[in-house]
Amino acid sequence: MNGYRRRAAIDLRLLGEGQRSWVMAGIMAIMLFLTVLAGALGLGVARSAGGIDRQLAGQLTVQLVEADASARDVRARALVAALGRVPGVTRVREADRAELAALLRPWLGDAGLDPDLPMPVLIDVTASPGAAAQVAAAARRVAPAARVDGSARWLSPVRGLLATLFWVAIALVLVIAAATAGVALLVARAGLDTHRDTIDVLHMLGSTDLQVARLLQRRIARDTLLGGALGTLAALALVALFQTRLALTGSEVLGGATLAPVDWTLLLLLPIGFALLATVATRMTVLHTLGRKL
Amino acid sequence: MGNIVHFENVGLRYGTGPETLSDVSFTLTAGGFYFLTGASGAGKTSLLKLLYLAQRPTRGAVRLFGEDAGSLPRARLPGFRRRIGVVFQDFRLLPQLSAYDNVALPLRVAGVRESEIEAPVLEMLAWVGLSARVTAKPPTLSGGEQQRIAIARAVIARPEILVADEPTGNVDPDMADRLLHLFEALNRLGTTIVVATHDMHLIGRIPRAQLMRVEKGRLVDPSGLLRHPPGAA
Numbered sequence: 120m121n122g123y124r125r126r127a128a129i130d131l132r133l134l135g136e137g138q139r140s141w142v143m144a145g146i147m148a149i150m151l152f153l154t155v156l157a158g159a160l161g162l163g164v165a166r167s168a169g170g171i172d173r174q175l176a177g178q179l180t181v182q183l184v185e186a187d188a189s190a191r192d193v194r195a196r197a198l199v200a201a202l203g204r205v206p207g208v209t210r211v212r213e214a215d216r217a218e219l220a221a222l223l224r225p226w227l228g229d230a231g232l233d234p235d236l237p238m239p240v241l242i243d244v245t246a247s248p249g250a251a252a253q254v255a256a257a258a259r260r261v262a263p264a265a266r267v268d269g270s271a272r273w274l275s276p277v278r279g280l281l282a283t284l285f286w287v288a289i290a291l292v293l294v295i296a297a298a299t300a301g302v303a304l305l306v307a308r309a310g311l312d313t314h315r316d317t318i319d320v321l322h323m324l325g326s327t328d329l330q331v332a333r334l335l336q337r338r339i340a341r342d343t344l345l346g347g348a349l350g351t352l353a354a355l356a357l358v359a360l361f362q363t364r365l366a367l368t369g370s371e372v373l374g375g376a377t378l379a380p381v382d383w384t385l386l387l388l389l390p391i392g393f394a395l396l397a398t399v400a401t402r403m404t405v406l407h408t409l410g411r412k413l
Numbered sequence: 414m415g416n417i418v419h420f421e422n423v424g425l426r427y428g429t430g431p432e433t434l435s436d437v438s439f440t441l442t443a444g445g446f447y448f449l450t451g452a453s454g455a456g457k458t459s460l461l462k463l464l465y466l467a468q469r470p471t472r473g474a475v476r477l478f479g480e481d482a483g484s485l486p487r488a489r490l491p492g493f494r495r496r497i498g499v500v501f502q503d504f505r506l507l508p509q510l511s512a513y514d515n516v517a518l519p520l521r522v523a524g525v526r527e528s529e530i531e532a533p534v535l536e537m538l539a540w541v542g543l544s545a546r547v548t549a550k551p552p553t554l555s556g557g558e559q560q561r562i563a564i565a566r567a568v569i570a571r572p573e574i575l576v577a578d579e580p581t582g583n584v585d586p587d588m589a590d591r592l593l594h595l596f597e598a599l600n601r602l603g604t605t606i607v608v609a610t611h612d613m614h615l616i617g618r619i620p621r622a623q624l625m626r627v628e629k630g631r632l633v634d635p636s637g638l639l640r641h642p643p644g645a646a
Contacts (some may be wrong), residue, residue: 125527135509320505323467324519324566325495327488410487413469 147346154295155354161288163376168281170375176248181258182266183240194262195240201261207250214241303397307404310335332405336398343397347390417443423473433459434630446600448616449609451627457609465499465576498572500580504563506551512562513547519570537565556583574605
């Protein structure tokens with residue numbers, strides 16, 4: 120056994136191997152399990168919202184209501200031609216009568232197929248996200264009564280829900296992180312109390328507060344890492360199962376919640392982050408507490 | 414030799430209780446050998462606590478190694494404590510560590526490399542007659558063996574001052590003699606030795622040692638002059 124490993128082993132023995140160590144690891148396993156689930160939810164929701172944004176940001180619908188069928192057809196052709204010339208527009212397509220009838224079927228039934236029934240003109244436009252204002256201006260130049268709607272507008276409640284879920288997930292991660300720091304603080308205080316005699320002897324032999332803090336922070340970091348790794352692996356297995364189930368739904372919105380490799384990496388780094396957090400909390404607690412003694 | 418310890422009108426009070434030590438003034442010379450005597454509860458241990466920086470005086474001045482120990486910032490205490498070896502009356506060995514690791518602790522605290530620890534620790538354990546108990550843990554050792562481990566731990570880092578509170582209380586006369594020889598050897602190497610003891614036989618074994626007597630929290634010689642034990646000169 121080399122010197123460093125021997126000293127590390129003695130450092131751990133200085134505080135004794137007790138049941139509390141497993142309790143701490145168990146608590147950290149639960150903390151990290153919940154954190155990884157919350158983190159996965161946040162990342163998945165962010166992916167899904169990003170997918171919706173990408174899909175809908177450039178989708179516009181130009182609607183023209185005109186009772187006179189011949190005037191409507193003339194205006195529609197002029198609109199399609201004018202919109203096709205707007206910079207940033209990549210696709211312009213007028214919905215045909217059959218599509219409109221299909222859209223109205225839930226309300227009108229087969230009456231929507233009546234050729235004499237006046238139908239609005241609907242033109243789907245795909246454009247770059249910044250071109251929406253120019254599309255609207257071009258449409259109004261040709262037909263002042265034309266109405267331009269962004270498709271994102273219809274999905275804004277869904278987008279709002281996803282944003283709320285994202286922030287709830289972030290808040291959960293932060294709350295659990297704060298609770299972890301709190302647990303580390305309590306464990307450090309309990310450790311100082313339990314090992315008071317040992318710490319007194321170490322002080323009398325010339326140990327610095329930092330040396331004492333290192334003993335406790337190593338122990339707590341080790342327990343956090345060990346328990347955290349177990350909790351993280353369990354949570355990741357559950358997330359992987361959810362991902363498989365989401366993919367099977369065939370839903371674009373839900374399917375968009377699939378985690379990317381970078382997301383999995385971030386989740387895997389959580390126990391290390393929490394171990395660092397617990398280490399810092401322990402160090403601050405020990406130094407603060409010992410600083411009040413002789 | 415210069416002064417290594419100087420107490421000036423020192424008082425010590427625990428909490429709001431009465432003074433445990435009052436108006437204690439004395440000077441210890443570097444390289445000296447001192448016995449501290451007095452009845453139980455007279456204040457010997459409290460005086461030693463001030464010496465090894467486990468307490469700060471509530472009044473008066475304590476100077477150690479030429480500096481005012483009463484106003485030392487906390488960050489400097491470890492450096493001072495490493496220059497002082499302490500044998501506690503109740504040993505204060507760490508029960509979870511072996512005899513070897515207990516003795517090695519001051520060296521490890523001081524940052525000595527692991528490769529440089531083994532030889533002096535084994536030598537020290539041999540010196541106190543515990544070579545065969547290197548791996549034994551304190552709860553499995555007798556009182557005398559624990560005391561010897563405590564002494565080995567106190568002297569392993571070659572402190573400038575060795576403070577021992579009843580260091581021979583649990584050992585047989587032969588071992589007491591051996592430990593006293595160890596203290597003398599350290600003293601000859603320049604370590605200042607302060608031994609609190611009731612054992613007048615022990616005090617008589619070191620004729621050149623000086624004697625301090627504490628009674629009811631005060632040094633009996635109010636001038637602070639240190640006297641040779643009776644019959645020693």
